[in-house]
Amino acid sequence: MSTYKPKFLKSQSVGVIPVPFSGGQKRDGVDHGPVKIIQFGLLDQLKELGWSVTFDGHRDYTQLRPASDPPVGKLLNTRYVSAVTESVASSVQAHLEKGSLALTLGGDHSIALGTFAGTARVHPDAALIWIDAHADINTPETTDSGNIHGCPVSFLLGIAGHVKELGWVKPCLTPDRLVYIGLRDVDAGEKKILKENGIKAFSMHEVDKYGIAKVVEMAIQHVSPNRSRPIHLSFDVDGLDPSVAPSTGTPVRGGLTFREGHYICEAIHETGCLVAMDLMEVNPSLEDDEAVFQTVTIGCSLVRCAMGETLL
Numbered sequence: 001m002s003t004y005k006p007k008f009l010k011s012q013s014v015g016v017i018p019v020p021f022s023g024g025q026k027r028d029g030v031d032h033g034p035v036k037i038i039q040f041g042l043l044d045q046l047k048e049l050g051w052s053v054t055f056d057g058h059r060d061y062t063q064l065r066p067a068s069d070p071p072v073g074k075l076l077n078t079r080y081v082s083a084v085t086e087s088v089a090s091s092v093q094a095h096l097e098k099g100s101l102a103l104t105l106g107g108d109h110s111i112a113l114g115t116f117a118g119t120a121r122v123h124p125d126a127a128l129i130w131i132d133a134h135a136d137i138n139t140p141e142t143t144d145s146g147n148i149h150g151c152p153v154s155f156l157l158g159i160a161g162h163v164k165e166l167g168w169v170k171p172c173l174t175p176d177r178l179v180y181i182g183l184r185d186v187d188a189g190e191k192k193i194l195k196e197n198g199i200k201a202f203s204m205h206e207v208d209k210y211g212i213a214k215v216v217e218m219a220i221q222h223v224s225p226n227r228s229r230p231i232h233l234s235f236d237v238d239g240l241d242p243s244v245a246p247s248t249g250t251p252v253r254g255g256l257t258f259r260e261g262h263y264i265c266e267a268i269h270e271t272g273c274l275v276a277m278d279l280m281e282v283n284p285s286l287e288d289d290e291a292v293f294q295t296v297t298i299g300c301s302l303v304r305c306a307m308g309e310t311l312l
């Protein structure tokens, strides 16, 4: 059957964690992403690729919503985000401790606070490859929107300052283990943070200039110079162009093509180092049925490519 030899997994097994959560931003519907993706048949598709699949089941995260959650400065839903992400971190950790890959389906990108924190508990050396139109590295000071889905990376790096409500998050990422691909809508404060911390980012400009193959090669080389680090791939579907993945809350034109998105996933699979993947920001209540179908379809195929589907 399968000849896949993952470097950091005990077996070709995956834990799938659906996180129907939208509290990291203001648009309804992104919490329905995971159900749609599962309905589309992702679990069977992964089994067909040779994976043994453990499904965590559809939990009701609204039970974690606190009775009161006033803004902390500009930041919204801090307690709610905190409770959900802390729980997600444990779920990811549990799958990784068993030697499985952890696949988390969002939900908005604030969830990645939890997913990478969970990864780092088991693989403290893990690299984070972040595919996105946005850098999601705002701090409580720099955020305009107050949406925590625009901030997870600053919390992971420990540059967000102390927010008591999100006190469980400990710095678990260093700038040298972080790389971005696909950026094209970066806030002024975020640009400053990227520069000051020497964070490597391949914007769409670099994708145009070098081509996606070279960019992915440089990105992996940057975060894992000896190809020895476990990789956590956090894929915000808005990294893709809105013509490719329309149903998402903060679309930005000029994004990755269908093939560029898939190439990234294929190349990361080829490293054999993938230990965790997030698929985030699929919002089935935005745009028409056809657009939703298109977005969910591509979300599933990105995951399959990262987990070994090939064209030939």
Ligand SMILES: NC(=[NH2+])NCCC[C@H](N)C(=O)O
Residues within 6 Å of the ligand: 108, 109, 110, 134, 136, 138, 143, 144, 145, 146, 147, 149, 150, 151, 185, 187, 236, 238, 250, 281
């Ligand atoms: N995960 C996302 N889609 N993030 C969008 C963030 C947009 C903007 N930079 C903000 O801070 O609100």
Ligand SMILES: [Mn+2]
Residues within 6 Å of the ligand: 132, 133, 134, 236, 238, 239, 250, 281
């Ligand atoms: Mn984004």
Ligand SMILES: [Mn+2]
Residues within 6 Å of the ligand: 109, 132, 134, 136, 149, 236
């Ligand atoms: Mn994002």
